[in-house]
Structures are given as structure tokens and as C-alpha cells.
Amino acid sequence: MTIADVKKNTQERMTKSIETLRADLAKVRTGRAHxxxxxxxxxxxxxxxxxxxxxxxxxxxxxxxxxxxxxxxxxxxxxxxxxxxxxxxxxxxxxxxxxxxxTPALTEERRKEMVKLVKSEAEDAKIAIRNIRRDANESFKKLAKDKACSEDDERRAVDDIQKVTDKFIIDVDKMVAEKEKEVLTV
Incomplete structure (x- = not known):
């Protein structure tokens, strides 16, 4: 396995986490029929x-x-x-x-519960993304230890994965902000 393979695999797994979050958020009721x-x-x-x-x-x-x-x-x-x-x-x-x-109209209390549920789903997605990053970093360390790549390449790869992780975390935050706004809109 090469650094490029690990990066590609990591990107795919993080994308799947985002898709799972999107599917979970779609199930959260907003007061409108869907x-x-x-x-x-x-x-x-x-x-x-x-x-x-x-x-x-x-x-x-x-x-x-x-x-x-x-x-x-x-x-x-x-x-x-x-x-x-x-x-x-x-x-x-x-x-x-x-x-x-x-679909009954949501009460204010129920809307707040829904927002908590949305935030909980988002936190689960962030944890999954961070776990994927950790797995990738361990793979890079193993490649460097096995002399399959240099330490500089490992460091660059870790930095690249951190940038990808940050991008996905921002995507999660955007999705949650949109859903929160949707749920709180009467």
C-alpha cells in the first residue's frame, strides 16, 4: 500500500461518513411533510x-x-x-x-429536541471522520517504519490528511447549520 492509496481510501471513507450523516439528517422531521x-x-x-x-x-x-x-x-x-x-x-x-x-406541527420544545438530535448526529459523524484520520496516520507511520516512504513524505501526508479532515468537519458543520435552521423555522 502506498501513501496515495491510503489518501484515496481515507477520502472515500470520509465521503461515506458525510453521506451517512446526510441520510440520517433527512430522517429528522422539520414539521413539513417529506x-x-x-x-x-x-x-x-x-x-x-x-x-x-x-x-x-x-x-x-x-x-x-x-x-x-x-x-x-x-x-x-x-x-x-x-x-x-x-x-x-x-x-x-x-x-x-x-x-x-x-405530519403534526412541531412544538417549540420538540424543535429543540430535534436540534439536539441533529447535533448528536453531527458529533457522531465528526468522531467517525477523526477515527478515519487516526487510521490513516497510523498507516503512514507504518509505511515510514517499514521504509516504504521517507519521514518527510509521512509528515506531508499527515498534513494533507489533516487538511482533508478539516474540510470534511467544515462540511459537517454546514450541513448541521442548514438542518438546524430548517428545524427551527416555523
């Missing part, structure tokens, strides 16, 4: 857990209501129960073969 908040819901379909998007069409009806149209009519009750039992605090209701999922 079909993405139902993405992680798994429905029992013929005995196996299946993603909601695989058994129903999820759309926006209006700014505060999500519509769930099951592909099979007999799945409506199962989908409705699964959404109700999820940790999202939503209360779906059936209207014929369409399930309406209204």
Missing part, C-alpha cells in the same frame, strides 16, 4: 421485512400530508399499523385504498 421520513420504515410482506417504498407508492399530498398508496390492497392495514408503531410519532389514517399520513 416522503423521505418514511424511507427507513420496514413492512412485513409475506413474512419478510421489506422497505415501504417496495410495497407502496409514497407521495406528497400537500405541505403537511404524505400519501401512501399500497400496491396491494391487503397491505394497507399492515402499512398503517407499521407507520403508527414507528418511532416517528405519526398517526396515519386510511381513506379507501390510500393512507394519509399527516
Amino acid at each position: 416522503p423521505g421520513i418514511l424511507d427507513h420504515i420496514m413492512v412485513e410482506y409475506y413474512g419478510s421485512p421489506t422497505a415501504l417504498s417496495q410495497v407502496a407508492n409514497v407521495t406528497l399530498i400537500d405541505a403537511r400530508t404524505i400519501g401512501v398508496q399500497p400496491f396491494e390492497k391487503k397491505m394497507a392495514a399492515v402499512i398503517e399499523r407499521t407507520i403508527r408503531d414507528s418511532d416517528l410519532g405519526l398517526n396515519p389514517s386510511s381513506q379507501g385504498d390510500m393512507i394519509r399520513v399527516p
Whole structure:
């Protein structure tokens, strides 16, 4: 393994951490309806857990209501129960073969809880990025110890990885600031 390989691997792993954070932040409710908040819901379909998007069409009806149209009519009750039992605090209701999922307005207290959750997710992402940096630095030390690179190359590589780490940490902070603003907007 060369310094370039370690840098490339580190960059890819940090990018994956950012993508994971982006996906986690998308699940945080903001008071407006968003079909993405139902993405992680798994429905029992013929005995196996299946993603909601695989058994129903999820759309926006209006700014505060999500519509769930099951592909099979007999799945409506199962989908409705699964959404109700999820940790999202939503209360779906059936209207014929369409399930309406209204998103209640968030109280000020609930908004503050959401901001805490967003900050917690961000801190987890920062920790993951720093752990990736630590792994890269250990790889550079090992390369220098094995005489696969010079100490100057190791030092330069460590500095480069620190710059990449700083850039990703700034990206995390920007994402969190945007989400925080979105959550606190009434």
C-alpha cells in the first residue's frame, strides 16, 4: 500500500461518513411533510421485512400530508399499523385504498429536541471522520517504519490528511447549520 492509496481510501471513507450523516439528517422531521421520513420504515410482506417504498407508492399530498398508496390492497392495514408503531410519532389514517399520513406541527420544545438530535448526529459523524484520520496516520507511520516512504513524505501526508479532515468537519458543520435552521423555522 502506498501513501496515495491510503489518501484515496481515507477520502472515500470520509465521503461515506458525510453521506451517512446526510441520510440520517433527512430522517429528522422539520414539521413539513417529506416522503423521505418514511424511507427507513420496514413492512412485513409475506413474512419478510421489506422497505415501504417496495410495497407502496409514497407521495406528497400537500405541505403537511404524505400519501401512501399500497400496491396491494391487503397491505394497507399492515402499512398503517407499521407507520403508527414507528418511532416517528405519526398517526396515519386510511381513506379507501390510500393512507394519509399527516405530519403534526412541531412544538417549540420538540424543535429543540430535534436540534439536539441533529447535533448528536453531527458529533457522531465528526468522531467517525477523526477515527478515519487516526487510521490513516497510523498507516503512514507504518509505511515510514517499514521504509516504504521517507519521514518527510509521512509528515506531508499527515498534513494533507489533516487538511482533508478539516474540510470534511467544515462540511459537517454546514450541513448541521442548514438542518438546524430548517428545524427551527416555523
